[in-house]
Amino acid sequence: MSNSFGRLFRVTTWGESHGPAIGAVIDGCPPGIALSETDIQPWLDRRRPGGNRHVSQRRESDEVRILSGTFEGRTTGAPIALQIDNEDARPKDYAPNADRFRPGHADFGTQAKYGLRDWRGGGRASARETAARVAAGAVARLIVPQVRINAWLVELGGDRIETFDTDEIGRNALNCPDPRAAERWAAMLDAARKNASSLGAVVECVAEGAPAGWGAPLAAKLDADLAGALMSIPAVKGVEIGDGFAAARSRGEDNVDEIRRGPAFLSNHAGGILGGISTGQPIILRAAFKPTSSLPRPLRTIDGEGADAEIVTTGRHDPCVAIRGAAVVEAMVALTLADHFLLHRAQCGA
Amino acid sequence: MSNSFGRLFRVTTWGESHGPAIGAVIDGCPPGIALSETDIQPWLDRRRPGGNRHVSQRRESDEVRILSGTFEGRTTGAPIALQIDNEDARPKDYAPNADRFRPGHADFGTQAKYGLRDWRGGGRASARETAARVAAGAVARLIVPQVRINAWLVELGGDRIETFDTDEIGRNALNCPDPRAAERWAAMLDAARKNASSLGAVVECVAEGAPAGWGAPLAAKLDADLAGALMSIPAVKGVEIGDGFAAARSRGEDNVDEIRRGPAFLSNHAGGILGGISTGQPIILRAAFKPTSSLPRPLRTIDGEGADAEIVTTGRHDPCVAIRGAAVVEAMVALTLADHFLLHRAQCGA
């Protein structure tokens, strides 16, 4: 069950970075929903590598095919198999380092766990796996069409945005809502690449339109599921809901979201979720992405025999994985909300 | 499944704040483990209200009984039913506000979801439910005895610790590793209580002794499960692993944990987990607790008919829920690690 996400809208992904293909099987999709490849492709295109100089130069068309679960353009309720071929796999890029553990990556733990590992680009642990999540997330959006889910970067390399313009996000290559910050960040990324370095960033995601009442106690708290969903994205090391860590520095009377008739909340410090259940306000999340550990500079590590070694990661990598990560954040939020919509409908009938 | 936590070491909790009792059923516990009430009681005592002036004055002995799953002092592999009676329930404290939604609480969402709610102290959404988690967590510790799990406060009301002394944590009433901070915090809490206010805090938890190799991809990433586990604790709004949000401000070469033979990691920015799998280093987590919204001052809200109303929360509440929350953080980490130990053993046989 390790590779399946969700309880009722259940997505199982498979595939390695340098195998023949990757894919996702969606089980539990409601029937009768209009679905074709054109509903999925735009989201994949947004995540796709090779789009500009700030992301990996691997060239993948990321063309998705639907192999099952639809009939005459509608979902049938049967499992939906989505498949994306790997076209520009270059496993040989990784051969020189086959026997060394890339520090900052899953390599060491994977070897410890399984006793062997597919060293070609991280194999299963590669961020390439997230393409399958984005494809599944596109289907999830159709299950909860009343919800609008958008993610963007609010901070890159410690530099925060100062203005916010939704329209700006799509205009630049960095998913940045502040045009001046986008310019600064582009320069920072160029410098990082030149210095064989990489940068972290914070992605913010807002989901508007979810009604009050999604979620449930303990293991199905909406915020707990969202936190797990975001933390499962490669490179994410922190998650916040609403005011997040700032809430820990506030006073009760400042943090509480009072209510007036409507119902109208007078603030949204909670980020749209209280007691694990949605309040009907916008759901606000943030995920901290670490700088990628795939660096084209020598790093100290050990080899398969445990001896000291040095490693220079070649391959083609993003200097800041959060840029493409925004699309993955949206997908994970969509998957979580679709699942909770079905969970709520099961128990409460609406 | 909403009220069950874990996949193989599976804990289902039940009970309301002001009902006759609360409890937990543990399914999947390995057999042959020495277990009696004395293994559980100390952990409950630590979380127990009424211990000092900084926590709720509700008086509960929180005596746990084991009703099944053991024989002659050892676990049998059958479900373990744990039960704690509610002794000092005072539902009438809540009667005046039965028809009004406490802002900052699950009340509004619960009503929207279920169409009715147990208004006595938050019912199921009460932090009292966490006593059942602490009891189950005590059993989880016995499944992974090689792991030492400790939590403490590193920040309260925005004031951070400056020194760290493990022995100090048990000496003060605030789970604080810095004696001077403990003094400052005590004064801050007294002031908050006097001002009908409340304070947030950050709890840090370190689990030492987990081997490399626990965890797995996507939905069973160890960090994803831990993040979900911590975010499921009432009042938690943010979770970090390792450097957390600070990682988003660092450079790749500074964030990466290089390795030397041993294996010896030269740093632990990752917090002991990479690619969802443990590395064998200490697992480091932080959870941000918001200040409680149960305030003995008038707050604006609406009533069941949607009309504007005012509410003053009486009842007996902690001015900073994170103090007792540290025990709950430890319990959730223990439950997650026990579950992953079994998951790992299932797939990899060790």
Next chain:
Amino acid sequence: MSNSFGRLFRVTTWGESHGPAIGAVIDGCPPGIALSETDIQPWLDRRRPGGNRHVSQRRESDEVRILSGTFEGRTTGAPIALQIDNEDARPKDYAPNADRFRPGHADFGTQAKYGLRDWRGGGRASARETAARVAAGAVARLIVPQVRINAWLVELGGDRIETFDTDEIGRNALNCPDPRAAERWAAMLDAARKNASSLGAVVECVAEGAPAGWGAPLAAKLDADLAGALMSIPAVKGVEIGDGFAAARSRGEDNVDEIRRGPAFLSNHAGGILGGISTGQPIILRAAFKPTSSLPRPLRTIDGEGADAEIVTTGRHDPCVAIRGAAVVEAMVALTLADHFLLHRAQCGA
């Protein structure tokens, strides 16, 4: 997860035959349903031992208490904890055989699996556990009130009923719809008891009122779930749906259920389920109960050291467990149908 049944209407039972109590926790129950102990007690009374000379003489009042999950007489959507005290436990009856495996029972496999076992009356494997299922099944009936579920014996010790009168079932102590067969069976049971023997039987169950459309492919086929549910009842060794094994001896043109407008099926060889999905016809099931292996006569076995031994089962046992088993069959069918109602509502919205 071994001790939990169902996906969305999820029941976890706990407790041993001679421990302090047994119980069930129901997670996922829809909110707003009128529920009190009086909705559950009659079903427990029907299953209760001590009712007449044909069943175990253990005296249990089997009084159920609801410890959580209701408020002002209605379900809240929170977990429902049901508890039944064990009153007439006599573990000493079993002490003489503590070290010997009762043949025909779970003893040998339990010891092999867990390395230890609660030998008091079979511990967890005792049929007493089924009282918790019957209690939970009573709640399940309220989730699908449109469905009428009834079970009776159609065969005992190889002797089949020849007439069928629904009203007769409650009149005799044997859940037998044929008064003459009931007389014959009573004599057979008296003889079996006198001869230190026991008898098997076949229970039939019909569920009327389930609409077309419950069920789903592969692992959630309605018939697959029902078969697993019935086979999980102690002593059941065979399950049939519709014509069952007789279908294997029939021709396609005789077995197929043709349809006329209405829709009106011209027959029901399928037993109300085709391709794992209900057709709207009555769901018809049969379960074969073996004769109990608890016999008051010497049987050959081995002891804990593996040496040859002899065992005489004392304790108080039913000469035909299927008589009380009918109530358990009904409960398992109710649990399965309630779960599928919720599964269907989740995916298809009605």
Next chain:
Amino acid sequence: MSNSFGRLFRVTTWGESHGPAIGAVIDGCPPGIALSETDIQPWLDRRRPGGNRHVSQRRESDEVRILSGTFEGRTTGAPIALQIDNEDARPKDYAPNADRFRPGHADFGTQAKYGLRDWRGGGRASARETAARVAAGAVARLIVPQVRINAWLVELGGDRIETFDTDEIGRNALNCPDPRAAERWAAMLDAARKNASSLGAVVECVAEGAPAGWGAPLAAKLDADLAGALMSIPAVKGVEIGDGFAAARSRGEDNVDEIRRGPAFLSNHAGGILGGISTGQPIILRAAFKPTSSLPRPLRTIDGEGADAEIVTTGRHDPCVAIRGAAVVEAMVALTLADHFLLHRAQCGA
């Protein structure tokens, strides 16, 4: 979760009879196991249609490809994606009946459930889906190599075998262990085909080599899981374990399996499972297959508007689906045992 089977060795199948392909994703496979297509293909070949005149004349090479989860010929612990192309799909065969429900099939319930259906050869409900199960079952066998799983027919059209010769099973086209019965059955099948009829049959399966101790209480009883697994196979209407329905006609002293040192059971009426846990004896199962309802003769039904109609099933069908069903029975038993091996290892460590 409807299309996933198993808890820890979890198989999700996808695909329709007349779509581009079918497949299975295995999640939870232990690492380090030698696996290539040649380990799977022979089992698919055995189930394959077109092999002789007694089975469907659809021509499928059923060539399986492994798309993920292996590296250098060994499993990595990552999901294993198996894929089989549909080559000889002829959806037009079904077009004339697109608007009519085939009696005896899932058509009516599928339409009632989902509001639409893929009418091409039954879509998802087609027995073609079982090829994906057989492929996954081949991998499952490698997880429990100590277990030998074999299935054969013991009865066809009501005619039982009289002799049993293991070697004979592979010699005839009917999976029949009695050469004379095989001759009679061949004649019966020829007659059935000529008469536009079909025949049912009983498949028996024996799994030898499973140790004592697999299984667990309630929802993870080994016999309950096996019963559900077999009942999930298209056309199965009854399942027996050990003596099955004959046990209901026996006396306790005749049915009990006494034990002598060794341990050596003196009989195996239980079919290798007691109290839901394996005893170490051979596990013996039987499944009753109904005659297929796909008959090339006019049957009464209704159309999509509910009006009376007539239907003649064309397409290419097996006169007795149990013949190829034997391979599916073996696969489902293998999947169940592999899952229970992992479940047991998780809880009990061996």
